[in-house]
Amino acid sequence: MRAVRMTAPGVLEQVEVPTPTAGPGEVLLRVGAVGACHSDLHILDAPAGLFPTPITLGHEIAGTVDGVGAGVAGWSPGDRAAVYGIIGCGHCRACLRGLENQCRVVPVGGIGLSRDGGLAEHVVVPASRLLHVGDMDLTQAAPLTDAGLTPYHAVELARERLRPGTTCVVIGIGGLGHMAVQILTATTAVRIVAVDTSVAALDLASRLGAHEVVQAGPDTVEKLRATLGPPPDGADVVLDFVGAQPTLDTARQVIATGGQVLLVGLAGGTLPVRPVADEPPPLPLETSVQVPFWGTRAELQEVIALARGGQLHADVQTFPLEQAPEAYEALRRGDIHGRAVIVP
Template identity: 35%
Template sequence: MADQGVVLAAPGEVALEAIDVDEPGPGEVRVRIDATGVCHSDLHAIQEDGWGHALPLLLGHEGAGTVERVGEGVDGLAEGDRVVLGWHTACGACAACVRGLPRQCKRPPSAAGKLHRAGGSALTPFLRTGTFATRTVVPAVAAVRIPDELPSEQACLLGCAVATGVMSVLETARVWEGARVAVIGCGAVGLSAVQGARIAGASEIRAIDLDEGKREQATRFGATHVEPGPVDFVFDVVSRASTFEQALGMIASGGTVVVVGLAPAGETATVDLPALFRRRARVLVSHGGDHLPHEDFPRLAEWALDGRLDLASMVTRSGGLADWSDAFDAMQDGSVIRTVLTP
């Protein structure tokens, strides 16, 4: 069967279409996508006309699949390996990597030039992965093996929502045992932050969301309260002026606001500077929880298997690639935690 992918061809023009997938080059692997989550960032890319990526853009970045072909010089991966794709990889050569901070890498590698519209122009894989597709090609560093016992429909969530939410807590903020935590916005990333806070041993986890159903849902993932209150850490997964200002208003002395969500272009917030000073507030920005796929996916997978991380309950809707549009509608009306598409 011919390959297919969901492509943003021009601003506002998205469609499932035929694509060509080349052989992997040196250091690359070709992966058959078994499952891909539908993330807010995919919608953000559509709304922001590619969000800095060259068009045409192959959407999707939260995928799990099976290695089909291994390029020259690839170690540690073989045909048939089950993998989760990671978009937040490290190049090993930029200033941050050289300083020993691969989680802050400025130039994650990509395998550009291996994907095309049928018979036509090169596709940019969104966030270097492009998972709304039957197959894709990625640098080997972006494919991380997962245990066979973890179903792809759950494993794919490790690639973005879960890595972002959990690692924002454990890595970006380094929440300590006994800390008081609040999470604003209880979608897939927010619920993952709630689970991260539970794993970190937070004494209090406040789930804040406009939707009562989502607040209630969060209690099943570990939230202990569903109303605001003074806390040591606030994770703003929504990132609008109102939520950021609410977050700054909630932290106790010495508290930290962690900006996790993607704000739309032009969004600005007002900061009460005397209050910021009085509270000795810290503001951190989390890019995907500063995760490093090779280090973090294996332990997240282990936690999923031993029950510390509930992935199954996060997948509340499924479909094929053709359902991409309905999946975005469901995301926007708030009726799902995560849709997972199985190409």
């Protein structure tokens, strides 16, 4: 079969590999769609040794069951499924509570992270990773598993502060951020302020329910303070889907006293909790900072329910498998709006 693999650090190429077979407890899926996540770019850019090579990337997968291994119950050929990407150890305190995204065995296993993923015609996954999606379009189902699940989990973590009338600043309206705006719209009554460098991303945010948009630049903090009010007022919650130094500096300077910053993006910035000397200013008192990771299987089921109910819709740009490297280059340039989805 055809697969797009990271054959060496930083090298993504299409190769021919044997079609895998499902072992005990596993399912062979025919991949229907796989989302191109910005994390794949971080994986490609990571130093040698952090991720195994060669590996088929792609951790945002939906497909159709093609074969089942020994001992698998509840799944038959033809069933359509979304794939929960984390493979926790199953035994630690977190896994036992269903919080595989907090598994104590690190690094936690993942499809397309520690074993072959979905950028291929077929992928083998543990049957326990599958959730039914019914007759949903698979190019819609795939983005739910990460671009939908990760912001949904972050919103769940902030739920206590996301009261009617509060304000949530969403930074980075890409694959994850455009789903975050819809999740906030569907599940809260907060005022949503979207921030992005790209005008096209801000247009998408407005169409999806953001109440205000701010184009990021040298004056982001001033523009946000003008709409949120100066400190100690500000954003009750900041969801940062970039995580670069400029966005973390923005988050720190616009969060309200007692607010909550959720740092989802992995762009490598730092967020000082206490200032070194007087620069930068400290986080306001009572501020919480969290570093969410992906989500739980139960939350993915809720995300699928939101989508099946018509309240969550990925804005997708599709590419055939052979154009996956071009899709990632476009993502790197900032030329993808919503989610790039590869259809093998």
